[in-house]
Amino acid sequence: MSDNPSYKLGQFIDIYCRYCRLNLDAVVASMNPDGTLAKVQCRTCMHFQDFKPPADLQEKHRKLVEKAMKIAEKHTRGPAAAEAKAKKDAAAAKTSAADLRPEAVMRRLWDEATANVSPMKMKVYDKHRSYHKDDVITHKVHGLGVVVRDDVEYSMTVLFRDQVVELDCDQPRED
Numbered sequence: 001m002s003d004n005p006s007y008k009l010g011q012f013i014d015i016y017c018r019y020c021r022l023n024l025d026a027v028v029a030s031m032n033p034d035g036t037l038a039k040v041q042c043r044t045c046m047h048f049q050d051f052k053p054p055a056d057l058q059e060k061h062r063k064l065v066e067k068a069m070k071i072a073e074k075h076t077r078g079p080a081a082a083e084a085k086a087k088k089d090a091a092a093a094k095t096s097a098a099d100l101r102p103e104a105v106m107r108r109l110w111d112e113a114t115a116n117v118s119p120m121k122m123k124v125y126d127k128h129r130s131y132h133k134d135d136v137i138t139h140k141v142h143g144l145g146v147v148v149r150d151d152v153e154y155s156m157t158v159l160f161r162d163q164v165v166e167l168d169c170d171q172p173r174e175d
């Protein structure tokens with residue numbers, strides 16, 4: 001039992017806040033019968049939530065890039081593969097070798113996803129709305145983006161022109 005850190009109600013600890021999406025200070029709000037953490041309260045946004053240890057943000061970003069790469073691979077094997085291959089061959093003739101850096105692959109994926117979207121089908125980003133994979137959204141800071149992952153509760157992964165961003169969605173209205 002001695003290697004089990006003991007927590008006290010009201011104690012300050014480091015957490016990953018799922019609302020702020022940052023490593024922050026929190027207060028222990030409740031504990032399980034075995035002495036492990038149950039609920040904590042973020043000191044920044046005051047939301048109560050299950051305890052989650054601080055996240056390694058670089059590791060998180062690496063995983064996002066990995067995810068985008070997998071999605072990009074899937075796209076190149078899809079029904080549009082022949083067309084994409086023709087385009088790629090033409091591009092390869094120009095640049096001698098395909099650019100396989102994650103940034104370049106993500107840019108190509110973004111180009112393809114946003115190239116033929118009618119403005120009527122674009123959805124204005126609003127954290128209270130629901131979105132689905134492949135939806136194209138417009139964001140006032142990041143611009144045009146495509147939803148690449150929507151299977152996490154209250155959040156989604158969006159590929160913008162220069163970066164992958166996790167955004168809130170399905171958020172309850174508080175007012």
Ligand SMILES: [Zn+2]
Pocket residue numbers: 017018019020021024042043044045046047
């Ligand atoms: Zn918070």
